[in-house]
Amino acid sequence: MSASTKYEDKPLRIVGTRPLRPDGVDKVTGRARYAADYNLPGQLIGKVLRSPHAHARIRSIDVSAALALPGVKAVVTRDDFPDMPVEYAAAGELTINYRDVTRNMMAREKVLYDGHPVAAVAATSESAARAALKLIKVDYEVLPHVIDVREAMQPGAPLLHEEQYTAGVSPRPGQPSNIAKRIEFKLGDIEAGFRAADLVIEREFNTKPVHQGYIEPQACLASCTEDGQVELWTSTQGAFTYREQCARVLQMDVSRIRVTPTEIGGGFGGKNNIYSEPLAIALSRKTHRPVKMVMTREEVFRATGPTSGANIRIKMGCTRNGRITAAQAVLNFQSGAFPGSSVPMAAMCTFTRYDLENVHVVGHDVTVNRPKVAAYRAPGAPISVFGAESVIDEMAKKLGIDPIDFRLKNAATQGTQTYYGPKLGVIGYIETLERAKAHPHYSAPLAPGRGRGVSSGFWFNIGNETCSTLNIGEDGSVTLLMGTVDVAGGSRAAMAMMVAEELGIPMDKVKPVVADPSALGFNFVTAGSRGTFAGGMAAVVAARDAVEKLRRRAAKIREVPLEAVAWKDGRAQPAEGCGVQFAPMTLAEIAKVAGKTGGSIAGHAEINVQGAGPGFGVHIVDVDVDRETGLVKILRYTVLQDVGKAVHPAYVEGQLQGGAVQGIGWALNEEYVYGADGVLQNPGFLDYRVPVASDVPSIDTVIVEVPNPNHPYGVRGCGEVPIIPPMSAIANAIESATGVRLCDQPMSPPRVLQAIGKAAGAGN
């Protein structure tokens, strides 16, 4: 195996081209099998009874009438699952605590949100299962609830967890609180920074929770044998982490649970954590029949995802020349019913785009009576950056400095000290800003009354545990087993391309397969934009391992020293200048005789991938604001992003476009609406309105490629950055069009009208 996986600038045959995706034909013909498409003989249908209350103590649960209903085979409640101690584990960007995981999948002492599971039923039909849910009697003691993050932080607010004392505060507080944790990042001297400023701007922002909105609801099918062997088909971003989580809450060995990650109908961070899977396994364990559980869209909205809503305050100071002297943020994030929001990432991303001397960021992770938040594409960053990039826009405009120039004056570059720890390596923020400034969109004339906004975003990207196996078939075709789920971005295509590039064979000779966890060593969940970066690294390492073995085999067959054998253009041939001649052998020729010359050949990678390269994006947007209705129309949108290297540019463009449109929905339409009773009022796509095709214009993309020095092809990862800038870019464009700055998301017609009216009133 080649020792180095550093970036090599070399001519490429396949990487950077646009072949058809290997999973494409299945997806355009209806063949692709998603979790809800799997069925087994004798299967039962499982359904979940959910809390109708935002907050209540469970006095008792009586399932006897439900069990007596014909067709009902089993019911599980809190009594069927062991309590779990506090134990933290990584699951995507967010950390989970098994004490809370077991309580979120099935309420124990209390229900903590509308939609919290209380019982689950398995029956011979969907209608019998639904009828059974109505027969379960739950005696609730309804408790006062709290939905708003600011209210939840007040002393005397209804407490979700009576034993929760704010962590990160010294000395330990004497009273329990909904503030689960306080985090803080400091760099330099924030007060000195404000003293050095000619201009100081402070603003407060509020955002609402939004849902990942994957079109495929969570679904799973579980089968448990009499001797405790489990098979599970599920829609997941991480088959290994789902296996681990199910094993922990059911107290089983991971090796007893075989998970098949099905085709996944979107995740965006929302399928990093188990929901119905352990319930389906537990119901199958009771009945020894397969149990299939498919969520309704209403259940998806009420009980999975969403991301945090937040209240944030940003204060920044700069010199009259536009150099930032101080950057301060307070971020109050709803975590939902259990602690563990994305506030740490939000805090780290708030100002990381800029080379700053004085920074102070405080974050609070706050429990409220809403579903436990899940990761959502660059978790937390769009929220805090909404505030920071709005204030930066305001500073630039007040000083009469072009907003891109303002960012260039402060832009982070290689060696910039972050306020959360590391110094930044090779990054492409300045290059991306310069490309934005030179883009025709930025200088295009703007009709009167319309506005243009700019914003930018940063995301870390991650590596982590990754394993892959590359099997050389007996005919020389190749199967790549990847354990990092292709969450739809096209990483199967990208990995097949990198493997074909390494082996020197056509891409259609490489079949990428998302393997189940019994086939490979541990793979971390596909999160943090790691799929093509880390999964690709493992694929390359496995391919290089295979090449090494192919060389050895050729040397053995041809009876020449190993050093005399080079691998080039898909074959073993005499190394240049080695002075040894032999007849070259193609991969297929070696494969054909492999069995008889020492056995099959496979390459392996069992690695923990390091060296992720941060990604930076800049968005430009033009809007028209209807002064009578408050409707904001997106007229033109351009995304520029440094992705390191676009292995398959069409799918990279797809990431940039899809992320931007999710961000547009976040900015303009989407929000969770709760009634005074703490019940979610819009758990459906009619009233929770994600962008449709006619809401958005063409999303133009510019791929910037500043290679990541720590990846053989320079890949950084690209999926998350594009959702970060839209909220602030659109707010900045609305300000440019109307002179009114919106600080509350979503910037829906009523809010825009109200803000315009308020500004006009103040003007009078």
Add this chain to the structure above:
Amino acid sequence: MARHHVTATVNGEAVEFLCETQQTLLEVLRDELRLTGTKEGCGTGDCGACSVTVDGRLLCSCLMLGVEAQGKAIRTIEGMAGGEKLHPLQRKFLEHAALQCGVCTPGILIAARSLLESNPDPSEAEVRYWLAGNLCRCTGYQKIVEAVLDAAREMRGA
């Protein structure tokens, strides 16, 4: 519970099935006929993932009862490719990278085919408004619109 006996054609083939009164056409397609290419994204007619045509009319199969299919001609994604060849829309979706997770793709293809059958030369705006009943959360719609316009061009022989 008494079940209803229904006969219909699906993708040109005669089918018969038994269904409960409240079962939707979508549930019948997926659970009784095992045609799982048609997807359920919401069950309330808001996402378009379950789009099919019934006697030529585009609709959400989650909003129609299985018993209402009696005597009707239903077309689903499974019948879109003809013989060994993909439909031009299917091919253009692949060429334009117009799909990612693919769960909305069957519904969008069915809807797009309906559009091109009634309007072979749609503008970009017409494509966007026609597909406004089909949610896609991955692509941002750009490449879908490009693929539909390119397929229309090819089907017109332009």
